[in-house]
Amino acid sequence: MLAATTTTETGARPVRAGRRLRLPAWLGTTPFLAYVGIFLLLPTGIVVVNAFRNPSGGLNLSSLKLLFSSTTSSYFIGSFQLCLISSALGAVLGAILAYAIASGDPDGMVRRLYIAVSGVLAQFGGVTLAFAFLVTIGPVGLLFHASWYYSFPWGIAVIYAYFQVPLMVLVFLPAIDGVKVQWREASESMGASSWQYWRYVGGPLLTPAFLGAALLLFANALSAFATIVAWENQIAYIVPQQIYVAINSEVGLSNVNEADVLALGMIIMVAIVMTGYVLLQRRAARWLR
Amino acid sequence: MRSPHRYALAALAAVALLAAGCSSSSSPSSSSGPNWATVSSAAAGGGMSKLIAAAKKEGTLNVIALPPTWANYGAIISTFEKKYGIKVNSANPDGSSQDEVNAVKQENGTAAAPDVLDIGMAVATANTNLFAPYQVSTWSDIPAAQKSSAGLWYQDYGGYMSVGYSSKFGTITSLSQLLGSKFKGAVALNGNPTEANAALNGVMLANLAEGGSPSSIAKGVSWFGKLKLVGNFDSVQATGATIKAGTTPVVFNWDYLNLPSYVGVSNWKVFIPSGAVLGGYYAQAINKNAPHPAAARLWEEFLYSQATDGGQNLWLAGGARPVEQSAMTSNGTINSADASKLPPVSGTPVFLSQSQATDAATYLAANWAKAVG
Secondary structure, three states: OHHHHHHHHHHHHHHHOOOOOOOOHHHHHHHHHHHHHHHHHHHHHHHHHHHOEOOOOOEOOHHHHHHHOHHHHHHHHHHHHHHHHHHHHHHHHHHHHHHHHHOOOOOOHHHHHHHHHHHHHOOOOHHHHHHHHHHHHOOOOOOOOOOOOOOOOHHHHHHHHHHHHHHHHHHHHHHHHOOOHHHHHHHHHOOOOHHHHHHHHHHHHHHHHHHHHHHHHHHHHHHOOHHHHHHOOOOOOOHHHHHHHHHHOOOOOOOHHHHHHHHHHHHHHHHHHHHHHHHHHHHHHHHHO | OOOOOOOOHHHHHHHHHHHHHHOOOOOOOOOOOOOHHHOOEOHHHOOHHHHHHHHHHHOEEEEEOOOOOOOOHHHHHHHHHHHHOOEEEEEOOOOOHHHHHHHHHHOOOOOOOOOEEEEOHHHHHHOHHHEEOOEOOOHHHOOHHHEOOOOOOEEEEEEEEEEEEEHHHOOOOOHHHHHOHHHOOOEEEOOOOOOOHHHHHHHHHHHHHOOOOOOOOHHHHHHHHHHHHOOOEOOOOOOHHHHHHOOOOEEEEEHHHOOHHHHOOOOEEEEOOOOOOEEEEEEEEEEOOOOOHHHHHHHHHHHOOOOOOOHHHHHHHOOOEEOOHHHHHHHOOOOHHHHHOOOOOOOOOEEOOHHHHHHHHHHHHHHHHHHHO
């Protein structure tokens, strides 16, 4: 491979030299890099830098202590619980649904319908979602009054499942489609039972993809904000709610420094989760190659 | 002023970046005449006609966080535009007082920065270093307790904390009725009291009705705890949308935000508990680095004008109580038809001092979530 490339380069170049405008290869990536730089890296950098500064501008590590205070850790525990439960719910239900879709007709109406609906519902969040639940099963709901509606984390996790399950279907379906029918036939022709196939072939194949998708759902729930605020306005259970109070309080409790420190904590949480996602994806890709 | 809108942190950062990148700063040049950025009254700048001329020359006024349906601001802005031919840019109409101050800091020096602010008292007194001192022509008609003597801020309009409710509940005369079983999941605040001023005052209203003092909000917090315990407290933020949808049929809010015309439903009643009359006023201030310093000062003159189409009577038409109301009642400039429509109040009104408001916020930060959790 390497040798071939070298030969082509040295062999073909003199003929074409001077006739072709050669732009550096990295130029094509600049729009993407500029976009990511301005809208992701720069704000992230500002948040991290500000977390280490006091309000008057000097370097200050004491605000970081806030991350380890008991009230602050309760927000992180709340975020962790909600993300864990809603991603577990979404991953399990979504995987079952994805398997059901994959085992149907690959060009069938049902499959196309489910994928289209999943694509829409995976984006259905925020105030509209919370309001939909509020008017149907909330305290004065039209259908009935669910007593668990306002319980944290279960009530809100059920609401989150509404966008987590479809997202799981979308990200997990390609992995199931990648499992070849021949593998199942091969294991059956060697006398494996259905249980043995899943235990020794299907399960190990899909586990990395499943865990990777579950981590994606976890990160997805971590950043959801408008839904939970429209659901519960009185108590800050999770980190983004407290960041909102810290930025926005008009009764004298606003503290932008606290918001930066909390945001730094979330960045660390996301970094851990996404590192796990990348590692699992790498492993999944090895199997599905 | 209030804050029903929710931002992602990233969106905030992005907006700040855009604002920083796009805006070109235009420094108003005044070749002749006074520098309006430092003038502290119309008289000191050579009189109203000079101020009007300078403001017209600037041609634009930037306001922020003024919802058109709130205290009649829609009509106030259009009347000002028509009267002086000055274009009003209204930014982020649903923003909070803190958003206003954040915008002053982040957009400082740009042509997009807010010229004037309408803010809650906690935010006003915490940020006086951002304001330019100014005294409107009717300065002496603003009660002394309702303005900073230096003219850095001056209260503009206000009202009393009230309970608005759907008339399907009949007539409510005391807060204790709200603990009854027919109010299941029905009672809501306008926001979270650790964040929104109107909600903090809602809790303080319950506190006063329960016999608490303005210095300690504890009884109010425990009353809402009881309300939650019997299942009558709804945790969502009450808005026009939730009231129209019927999910928040009982709402604690300022009386001028609890009017049927404001919430948008006709079967809506309002009561102010006797012995718990809690007043609250917003305040005006001018950004000391306002991009349109003359227009900013003219806006204040307009808001504090006692004329029929002046700001004071326009606020009154929106159900808010203008700060010069008692002076205007004496001198006969008040629109008495509008004044008679205000909800009746019996008893001596309580106004929270700055330290009482701060103590209440501190207590809420530590105890609110526990009480209603």
